[in-house]
Amino acid sequence: MKDLLIIIPAFNEEKNIGSVISELKERAGDASLLVVDDGSSDGTGEILKTMGVKTVRHRVNLGLAEAVRTGMKYALRHDLKYAMQFDADGQHDAAAVERLYKQAVKGEYNIVIGSRYAEKKAPLSLRTIGGTMISLCICMVSGEKIKDPTSGMRLYDRRVMECFAASSHYSPEPDTLSYLISRGIKVTEVQVSMNERMSGRSYLDITESLRYMFRMCSSILLLQWIRR
Amino acid sequence: MPLILRILLLISSLLSFIFVVRRLRKSEVQLYDTTFWITLSALFVLLSLFPQIAIKVAELIGIQSPVNMVFLIIIFFLLGHCFLQSLRFSHLENRFNKLVGDEALKAEDEKQEEDS
Numbered sequence: 623m624k625d626l627l628i629i630i631p632a633f634n635e636e637k638n639i640g641s642v643i644s645e646l647k648e649r650a651g652d653a654s655l656l657v658v659d660d661g662s663s664d665g666t667g668e669i670l671k672t673m674g675v676k677t678v679r680h681r682v683n684l685g686l687a688e689a690v691r692t693g694m695k696y697a698l699r700h701d702l703k704y705a706m707q708f709d710a711d712g713q714h715d716a717a718a719v720e721r722l723y724k725q726a727v728k729g730e731y732n733i734v735i736g737s738r739y740a741e742k743k744a745p746l747s748l749r750t751i752g753g754t755m756i757s758l759c760i761c762m763v764s765g766e767k768i769k770d771p772t773s774g775m776r777l778y779d780r781r782v783m784e785c786f787a788a789s790s791h792y793s794p795e796p797d798t799l800s801y802l803i804s805r806g807i808k809v810t811e812v813q814v815s816m817n818e819r820m821s822g823r824s825y826l827d828i829t830e831s832l833r834y835m836f837r838m839c840s841s842i843l844l845l846q847w848i849r850r
Numbered sequence: 851m852p853l854i855l856r857i858l859l860l861i862s863s864l865l866s867f868i869f870v871v872r873r874l875r876k877s878e879v880q881l882y883d884t885t886f887w888i889t890l891s892a893l894f895v896l897l898s899l900f901p902q903i904a905i906k907v908a909e910l911i912g913i914q915s916p917v918n919m920v921f922l923i924i925i926f927f928l929l930g931h932c933f934l935q936s937l938r939f940s941h942l943e944n945r946f947n948k949l950v951g952d953e954a955l956k957a958e959d960e961k962q963e964e965d966s
Contacts, residue, residue, distance in 0.1 A: 658954070678954045684947055692951040699955070790944045 623653040623723050625703040626777075629693030630657045631686055632710035636665040639710050643675050646708070649716040653723070656696055657710070658689040687793035694783040706777040707794055714775050718814040722777045725812050732782050733802070735768070736775030737811035744769070748828065752835040756796045759842040764803040769811060771796035782807060791849055797841035801849060855917060856898040863894035886931055893923075 628650060632639050639657070646655055656676050659667055661683035670677045678692055690707050697705040704726055708714050714736065722734045744750040756771045776794065778786070782802065786792045792802075803809055870887045873879045897904050897920060904916040913919045 676958070678958045680950050680954050682950060684950055688947045688951055691947075692954055695951065696955055696958070790947060 623651045623720065626653040626719075626723055627693065627697040627700070627702045627705045628653050628655050628708050628719065629690055629697070629705055630655065630708050630710045631660055631689035631693070632657050632662060632666055632670075633660040633683055633689075634662045634664045634666060635710040636662075636669055638712040639666055640669050640673065642708075642710055642712050642714075642716075643670075643673055645716040646719070647675075650719040653706075653719060654700075654702065656693055658693050660684060660686075660689040687795070690794045691786050691790075691792075694778070694786045698780070698783055698787055704777055704779055705783055707774060709774050713816050715815055715817070718775065718812070721812050721814070722775070725810060726777050726779060731808045731810045732779045733799070733807060733809045734777040735770060735773050735809065735811045736777075736814040736816075737770035737773055738814065738816055739769040740811040740813040742813065749831065752831055755835060756838050756842070759839045760796060760800040760803070763842055763846050764800050766803045766809065768796075768799065768803075768809065771799060773816075775814060775816075789850070796838050797845070800842045801846050804846065852917070856901055859894050859898035859920075863891040863898065867891040867895070890927060 628646060630639075630642065630646075635642075643655065643657070654676070656678060657670055659670060659677055659679040661680045667677075667679065678696060680689065680692065693707075694705050704723065706719065706722065708719070718736050722736055725731065725734045738744070739750075739753075744753065753770065753772050757768055760766060760768050760771055774794070785802070792798050799809065867888065870879075870884050870891070874881065874884050901916065904920055908914070908916040908919040911919070913922070
């Protein structure tokens with residue numbers, strides 16, 4: 623996995639980042655790791671220093687999309703073929719990295735999603751209903767069925783990374799996914815398991831989730847036709 | 851146009867004019883950003899002093915009450931300005947994001963060079 627960069631966007635994750643990185647070092651083989659410290663104000667930076675992991679630091683907090691974009695620019699500069707987005711909060715399973723990578727090197731797909739519901743059925747909850755709504759919108763626009771569009775574990779190839787690096791319209795979100803599919807990018811899903819957050823609170827509470835869902839659905843349904 | 855509206859328009863446009871100029875003097879706002887507000891308040895002063903302009907123009911485009919036309923003009927200008935602001939804000943945000951990201955990568959490059 624020498625041509626894979628694992629991008630770990632981190633914002634104030636001092637409680638989780640250490641274990642996430644040591645697990646990745648242990649289980650993700652020879653893939654390169656890059657933490658994008660997105661302007662953390664807690665001890666995240668100190669922990670990263672002691673762990674000796676490659677870090678790029680945003681001086682101010684720009685949000686997930688920009689952190690991932692910086693990671694992709696790094697991968698492009700270092701001539702890496704693939705980049706994978708991996709959460710710093712301990713939700714993602716390091717053992718899944720290899721499976722996503724294996725699927726990607728077959729060369730048929732540009733994006734491989736680590737999906738919670740590729741093979742398993744989604745349980746009924748507010749969160750999964752939101753995901754299903756977004757899936758439905760994607761299906762309506764692009765004809766493709768993505769079972770877990772909100773999964774934050776995604777592997778991208780160079781073609782997609784170049785899109786991200788070139789324009790701020792691309793973000794690691796379902797609306798960009800939908801747009802890319804309609805532009806001929808091939809997407810597949812690989813079943814993975816995800817943990818609950820190890821520590822801290824997810825940034826998505828109920829009103830946030832609703833707002834997020836509304837933004838995604840409207841972006842997929844309305845903006846796809848006019849964006850570039 | 852009713853007299854009371856003319857007086858209100860005159861007072862408020864004069865006040866806003868003074869407000870803008872004071873901000874400009876204190877360098878709180880860039881020179882070219884004030885042109886919009888100064889032009890707008892000048893236009894209102896003009897309209898309150900010479901309401902015949904509003905009446906004539908309203909007649910010309912077929913709006914019954916000149917007051918409505920004045921409102922229409924204000925709304926039109928504000929919407930236009932609002933959109934331009936939104937455009938500028940997006941530009942600024944894009945450039946800011948790019949700057950911070952590139953700076954972070956550059957710092958990493960320099961660190962690598964030092965290490966090697």
